[in-house]
Amino acid sequence: MGALRGPALARLLTEAGYGVKPLLAPGAERFVGPAAFAAAGVPLSGPPEDPDAVAFAPAGPDVLSRLAWGVADAPTFEKALSGRRGCVVALEMDAGTLAHPAVRRNIRRVRESGCRVLEPEGGRMAPPGGIAAALFRSLGGELAGRRIVVTAGGTREPLDAVRFIGNRSSGKMGLAVAREALARGADVSVVAANLGTPEPGVEWIPVETVAEMERAVLGAVAEADALIMAAAVSDFTPAAPGRGKVRRREGLKVEFRSTPDILARVRESFPHLFMIGFAAAFGDPLPDAREKLERKGADIIVGNDISRPEIGFGSDENEVCIVSRGEERRVGRASKREIARVILDVLISELNRKGQT
Template sequence: MIQLHVGPGPGALEAPELCRRLLAAGHQVGLSLEPGATRFVGPLAFSGLAHDPAALPGPVAAVVHAPASAGTIARIAGGLTSPGEDAPLVIAPDLDPQSALHPAVRDNLSLLRGWGCTVVEGTGGRMAPVQEIARAVFGVIGGPLRGLKILVSAGGTREPIDGVRYIGNRSSGKMGLAVAEEAAARGAEVTVVAANVAGGGSGWVPVETFGEIREEILRRAKEADALVMAAAVSDFTPAAPFPGKMKRKEKLTLELVATGDILREVRAGNPDLFVVGFAAIHGDPVDEAREKLLSKGADLVVGNDVSRDDIGFGADENEVYVVSAGREWFFPRAPKRRIAGAILDVMAEEMSKKGRKSNG
């Protein structure tokens, strides 16, 4: 059980989502709303997500203060408030800019860090994003994907016609990035091969073309436990790209040649790797997802209908079917981060069934 203390502050509005992430990872949540917190969020927002700590059996795995006010931080540092149990303590401050820089607050946070507490700070004093707090919690208690190395591709490739033009697709990369963020929040070590998607940081590998994404995926798959191939990879590339910029013409004939099959290559060279493919089609995705499952040797294929504006390329929500050799799951329209969690739940379950490395 994870004991969550919700303090007064704007970050309290995000506490129900934190509960959802902890619950999705298999943890029960015991909730305490501190005085003043109900000015921002009420008990009904936690219905079905959290419970009275006294009603939950078992030991406390972690105590989380999110958001934590300056007063709460001072009381814990001064020994006036017991952190609770002998469990790891995670603190997510939610402060105004002046308080965030105040020497007394900085001293208290330094003291807590010195005691071994995990402090997750956002920018400008604001509470850190929920995914970062969840990642910190899983870091101290062990997330369901802790110890797994997961390789995720995201975005869409661009194949050059000349020095300024290219053939591309409409993939925004949102689904792949949602999978990467959710996997990291659950404790996995994630590498993102990002095709024309803005981002950066540790584990971020930018690529542009089919050739570049193929090279990176094949090289990095050897060190991974699972591959989630969410990127939209071009099926064709110009046969002879023009080295400079072509001048405008009334007519232009462009010869295209087929690219390779990355998933099939990955499977051939890495028989123990757990492979998740994606099938983005117009219409019912189940048949094509099953065909792709067989033809490419994937363990799972996620199918979605990109012809719909509400769940297609660039949308913030998705609706998918996930197919394996013997089962089929349907996840109705929901935010892509939630869909990503559902996909990872299935992946962890199937990896465990096949005796592959998984904590799920």
């Protein structure tokens, strides 16, 4: 039941900095009640006086019909039908109902009125992340109309058919940046190196090796406004990986060669693309960030100290220095979502300075 996903949707919107007021339709409390929303940090309350956006989640054929034909008999419907920019309708209905000609006509009418309609997946309402992404886009934001490419995770290079060398990157920093960019209205593509469940609301491009990431990034940034390279990319790869499985009795001796410099390749192919790179240092990251800014031709370098376990790989927190050609800023220990907000603040400031917004 889509109603059960309501608290998760409310939590996503709250974490993105939006005020949320859930309203339960008659009978919905049999499936999800005040305690579920309170646990998500969003208590139930009365109708908002002047909402910026309205989401109908889930919406069945009756809700769809009332929106299509202007039946404004409740505050939420009045706001949705008043021409406000933020209206998302997340349908939940079986395939037969969805295919009915009357339902298809109603979907067209609702879309023509300016609402975003999310069709069900296998009869079920779209996941909370997808609904939140649609709301973010309908609300606009500082990055509305922008396409941002984010890399996340850690690459793996094959030793043979079953083994690889890699790193300890969890992808948390890159995903935090992607979520924050999405919350600010951007269209986001994530080049995901060895991560698990795809992030809702973004274009998800899974890769494994540095070579795969290079191809994916060069393809994704062709229509992008900015690239944020938060992934941990291997510096070396086996020169001649084994075709099968190397047996223990055979021993293993590996010769390595350097991997491509993806940021340098992107800068060569797209000289005007805004690029943010990351510099993982063992100790004070500021010198490495300054050097990398010049050597790679990036616009911003984010340096972080991976020697400290509380802010290193896999941690939920980080502490960084952000170096651009206009300023250097140290950001104290905070959640990776807070760090992502500061990074995007600097990105927007630099785009403004360059006259690109």
